[in-house]
Amino acid sequence: MAVYRSVDELIGGTPVLDVSRLSPNPSVKLFAKLEGHNPTGSVKDRVALAMLDQAEAEGRLQPGSVIIEPSSGNTGIALAMLGQRRGYAVKIVLPGNVTAERRQMLEIYGAEIISSPAEQGSNGAVRMALELADANPDWTMLYQYGNEANPQVHYRTTGPEIVADVGGITHFIAGLGTSGTLLGAGRYLKEHVAGVQVWAVEPPAGEQVEGLRSLDEGYVPPIFEDWGGAELLDRKMIVRPRESIEATRMLATEGVFSGISGGAALAGARKAAASVDSGVIVFVVSDHGWKYLSVGAWTDDLEVAAANADGVIYF
Structure with a gap:
């Protein structure tokens, strides 16, 4: 095993897990990019x-x-x-x-x-x-919402990692937060994988979903415009808090203790899988779940957990 000189060297190079058992379509494979393996537990x-x-x-x-x-x-x-x-x-x-x-x-x-x-x-x-x-x-x-280093690092690292680890990818799905992951990794994939689709997950306007924002809420991150988000994205999918929590619990059955934005991304990936004949979908699990234990997303009644999503920002 390698010895690292600094915690900086532990950032990136995150694993991908095959979670195709969660796919509603046996002809569509699902792969989770596990960003919670970074040092502080997130992308x-x-x-x-x-x-x-x-x-x-x-x-x-x-x-x-x-x-x-x-x-x-x-x-x-x-x-x-x-x-x-x-x-x-x-x-x-x-x-x-x-x-x-x-x-x-x-x-x-x-x-x-x-x-x-x-x-x-x-x-x-x-x-x-x-x-x-x-x-x-x-x-x-540093202003992550408008800093070119945000999408650039995903173009330089996240996108190439996905291409190296997953063959035949047809769809890339991630939450629409600052939009850096979607646009940086998405642009790299568009340039290196013929025909790949980039789909965003966002909550309905007025509803909280961990780590995500609706562009209809009135604030569009500058990097979304600077990196041509409207042209790059092939589709945006609405995922509600209850769907996100349900899918977060599904990930736990595969041994993935994910934050709720990871559940939202899985919910979007499952919707995509149900809408196509065949494919290979990679979705981003942005962080680990230990930062959200206090909200009861795994242990409370599902209706209670979904109601909590209206009052707490989970990311």
């Missing part, structure tokens, strides 16, 4: 590392710099872990309705938490962080 480790490396190369960060970033959890945790190791003070603008586990992880990694109104969700955290960055020009905002 956002890739993005945080890429944004920090880019900012340092550009001279925007020096020892002692202050980083301000809006996050509903995973990006903030990744930035806090990596930033602490590099000597930066990390401030995370966090909606008031995230799970206790994510708040605790930020505290463990030494981040300062600035709470934004729960009722404004992730969009409110973005607005507050932008205001704070304007008011404090000596702070550095």
Whole structure:
């Protein structure tokens, strides 16, 4: 077994698991890209590392710099872990309705938490962080929603990993959050796999689904427009909170302890499988489930768990 010099080297290279037993169509294979195997348990480790490396190369960060970033959890945790190791003070603008586990992880990694109104969700955290960055020009905002390093790292790493690990892929499915995974990996796949389709999963407007956003809510991430999201995506699928939780529980039967956005991606993959004659579908399981134990997604009555999704941001 290799010995690694830094936790940075553990980021990426995540495994793919065949979960075709969950496919509603025996002629369609399902493969889960398990991003929870990154050091802080989520796909956002890739993005945080890429944004920090880019900012340092550009001279925007020096020892002692202050980083301000809006996050509903995973990006903030990744930035806090990596930033602490590099000597930066990390401030995370966090909606008031995230799970206790994510708040605790930020505290463990030494981040300062600035709470934004729960009722404004992730969009409110973005607005507050932008205001704070304007008011404090000596702070550095990496801004995952508009940072080219976000989709670029998925173009350089996630997409090539999928092509190397899964032959004959016909569909790539991921949640529509910042859109970095979809657009970066999706563009790479479009360029290297003939005929591949890229499908996005999003919640209905007004409903919370862990890690996802509806573009109808009024905020379109700049990278979605900059990377031609409207042209790249072949389809968007609506997945409701109850469907996401049901599919999260399905993943657990395969030994995959996933966050609820992973369940949403599986729900989308199952819908895709039911709509085609044959194929090979890769979907992204963005993180592990241990950050969401307090919401009862696995143990509460299904109706109760689905109702909780209306009041908690799970990612």
